[in-house]
Amino acid sequence: MLAVHFGAGNIGRGFIGSLLSDAGYEVCFVDVNAEVVDLLNGKRKYRVVLADETSEETTVTNVRAINSMQNPEKVLEAISEADIVTTAVGPNVLVIISQLLAHGLRKRVEQTDKPLNIIACENMIGGSEFLKKHVYDKLSNDEKNKFDQTFAFPNAAVDRIVPNQTNDDKLMVKVEPFYEWVVDRLNMIGDVPSIEGATFVEDLTPFIERKLFTVNTGHAACAYLGYLAGLKTIKDAMENEDVFQAVVDTLKETGAVLVKKYNFDSDEHMNYVNKIVGRFKNPHINDEIPRVARGPIRKLGPNDRLISPAVQHYKYVNGQPVNLAKAIAAALNYDFSEDEEAVSLQSKIKEVGYEKTIEEICQVPKGHPLFELIMQKLTK
Numbered sequence: 001m002l003a004v005h006f007g008a009g010n011i012g013r014g015f016i017g018s019l020l021s022d023a024g025y026e027v028c029f030v031d032v033n034a035e036v037v038d039l040l041n042g043k044r045k046y047r048v049v050l051a052d053e054t055s056e057e058t059t060v061t062n063v064r065a066i067n068s069m070q071n072p073e074k075v076l077e078a079i080s081e082a083d084i085v086t087t088a089v090g091p092n093v094l095v096i097i098s099q100l101l102a103h104g105l106r107k108r109v110e111q112t113d114k115p116l117n118i119i120a121c122e123n124m125i126g127g128s129e130f131l132k133k134h135v136y137d138k139l140s141n142d143e144k145n146k147f148d149q150t151f152a153f154p155n156a157a158v159d160r161i162v163p164n165q166t167n168d169d170k171l172m173v174k175v176e177p178f179y180e181w182v183v184d185r186l187n188m189i190g191d192v193p194s195i196e197g198a199t200f201v202e203d204l205t206p207f208i209e210r211k212l213f214t215v216n217t218g219h220a221a222c223a224y225l226g227y228l229a230g231l232k233t234i235k236d237a238m239e240n241e242d243v244f245q246a247v248v249d250t251l252k253e254t255g256a257v258l259v260k261k262y263n264f265d266s267d268e269h270m271n272y273v274n275k276i277v278g279r280f281k282n283p284h285i286n287d288e289i290p291r292v293a294r295g296p297i298r299k300l301g302p303n304d305r306l307i308s309p310a311v312q313h314y315k316y317v318n319g320q321p322v323n324l325a326k327a328i329a330a331a332l333n334y335d336f337s338e339d340e341e342a343v344s345l346q347s348k349i350k351e352v353g354y355e356k357t358i359e360e361i362c363q364v365p366k367g368h369p370l371f372e373l374i375m376q377k378l379t380k
């Protein structure tokens with residue numbers, strides 16, 4: 001069995017690649033990082049180390065890699081032979097890989113009608129659907145019909161904190177022990193694969209919203225408020241009393257939305273929240289704030305971890321999402337000079353002001369109560 005996985009980065013090697021290899025797949029990574037590709041092809045294995053008191057180590061074997069810049073035709077071949085395709089490249093890069101994927105799938109349908117699932121493992125709602133849209137934009141109507149019979153793009157939620165790696169062994173990945181991979185079973189094609197550690201569910205929406213609006217909202221609040229407080233890592237920020245309290249209060253707001261919307265048991269949800277807060281405090285992980293804060297324009301988008309739960313708060317809960325608004329204001333002020341999106345966000349604010357930026361990037365119109373609340377937090 002062959003798995004083609006786009007993105008041999010933190011989550012690609014540290015989570016998805018590792019689970020797929022354990023499930024018996026040969027994992028063929030596709031990446032543009034020549035160093036990582038060459039190392040994977042040289043060693044054909046890498047180490048995954050748990051970030052806890054055990055430092056338990058496993059070796060992921062049966063792996064290889066293709067440099068998609070140098071050898072795009074090899075990627076097409078691999079896609080033709082694949083039993084599953086997965087990605088963990090970041091939402092913006094999905095648009096870029098959709099070109100090669102479309103070519104690969106075209107080549108594949110000429111050779112076989114074997115069904116194939118393509119699963120985007122990104123932190124976004126509807127990631128695989130988004131990738132499908134970009135692939136389908138490149139197809140004729142005939143091709144679209146053929147693809148509909150053969151390929152599926154089930155959405156997924158992925159959860160495992162994998163910080164940026166600074167190990168001497170460039171392939172080794174240090175990961176937290178916790179992980180969760182949930183895939184939308186109803187939108188799959190063919191047999192559901194047997195992958196230990198992956199869960200296939202009939203309704204993904206509660207899972208992805210619970211994950212994104214708890215783990216990622218909490219993470220984002222911690223990172224943006226921690227950055228403004230001059231702190232360096234997520235753990236440092238969680239040790240700061242004000243940031244810690246703001247994270248907990250923000251998660252109470254998203255929790256209220258989720259409990260009401262999905263009828264979750266509120267005690268069980270609080271246990272979930274407490275577990276996540278514990279994960280942020282993991283002393284064995286050195287997760288720097290810029291990794292978690294990366295891409296503030298994406299994170300301030302209307303369907304992402306800050307704006308979506310804040311807007312939904314008005315629908316499902318009485319009262320105002322004051323803590324979410326505080327985190328949104330902190331995100332708007334994120335000015336880290338090494339983050340491209342932070343730089344363009346700040347120049348946009350300078351050029352058109354906060355009001356237009358909130359309307360255009362967050363898509364919260366003037367007149368919406370959230371708009372006023374964010375403006376209040378910005379001037380405080």
Ligand SMILES: NC(=O)c1ccc[n+]([C@@H]2O[C@H](COP(=O)([O-])OP(=O)(O)OC[C@H]3O[C@@H](n4cnc5c(N)ncnc54)[C@H](O)[C@@H]3O)[C@@H](O)[C@H]2O)c1
Pocket residue numbers: 006007008009010011012030031032033068088089090091093096097121122123158159160161162163
């Ligand atoms: N790290 C985590 O804790 C974590 C957890 C859950 C989900 N995710 C999600 O996984 C995705 C990847 O995150 P990450 O932390 O692994 O990032 P990363 O930067 O470590 O990995 C991304 C990889 O994609 C590669 N890449 C870039 N352009 C490419 C292209 N055109 N073709 C093929 N590969 C390309 C990069 O070289 C890199 O190896 C993101 O959507 C992120 O939100 C991350």
Ligand SMILES: O=P(O)(O)OC[C@@H](O)[C@@H](O)[C@H](O)[C@H](O)CO
Pocket residue numbers: 123158159160161162215216219220291292293294295
């Ligand atoms: O990957 P991003 O940029 O969407 O978000 C940064 C972190 O919050 C994220 O990578 C978490 O570590 C991960 O989602 C945990 O499962």
